[in-house]
Amino acid sequence: MAMAVNEIEALIKAALPDARVAIEDLAGDGDHYAATIVSEAFRGKSRVQQHQIVYAALRGRMGGELHALALQTSAPEQESPR
Amino acid sequence: MSGTTMSGQTNEPVRDRIQSEITANPVMLYMKGTAMFPQCGFSARVVQILTHLGVPFQTANVLEDMALREGIKQFSNWPTIPQLYVGGEFVGGCDIVTEMFQSGELETLMQEKGVSRPAA
Numbered sequence: 549m550a551m552a553v554n555e556i557e558a559l560i561k562a563a564l565p566d567a568r569v570a571i572e573d574l575a576g577d578g579d580h581y582a583a584t585i586v587s588e589a590f591r592g593k594s595r596v597q598q599h600q601i602v603y604a605a606l607r608g609r610m611g612g613e614l615h616a617l618a619l620q621t622s623a624p625e626q627e628s629p630r
Numbered sequence: 631m632s633g634t635t636m637s638g639q640t641n642e643p644v645r646d647r648i649q650s651e652i653t654a655n656p657v658m659l660y661m662k663g664t665a666m667f668p669q670c671g672f673s674a675r676v677v678q679i680l681t682h683l684g685v686p687f688q689t690a691n692v693l694e695d696m697a698l699r700e701g702i703k704q705f706s707n708w709p710t711i712p713q714l715y716v717g718g719e720f721v722g723g724c725d726i727v728t729e730m731f732q733s734g735e736l737e738t739l740m741q742e743k744g745v746s747r748p749a750a
Binding site: 595596610 | 730
């Protein structure tokens, strides 16, 4: 079983509407991806909590259909007050 | 003996085993394979990092026990293996451990939890 890039992106955006998502297919097999995700939902959260938010968005596919998803998560850079 | 009950909670024996292992071992790694023979690239990388840090660590091979393999995922609410625990607390999978190692946070965490490198 494998997943397509747009399927992963759609699931993440459904859960995190503000997210900026960039997904890279690491192995070309639909099973090993790297994703960089920026969303306000991550602000103030630990890395583990941030990744758990993404896994919840993927609704149980992580570790099953999707074998590997290297995650880089962060909150948007805060604009420095002028 | 399945690893999870109907409600998706880790069943008692598996949870108790995990709890005692992460309490008894300051650095506990649930992985695929063993430290000597890792059977997954991600598990192998975490073993490499721990070996590089030179801290003593214990491993459990989830491939030998399906109840543990599923139970550990429920225990930490984390869907993949490997899973690293330091001082009884879940630290993360391969990505997070690698990131923390590169930033020096992992070594700091080990020191905070009193995990020391054995004298040379």
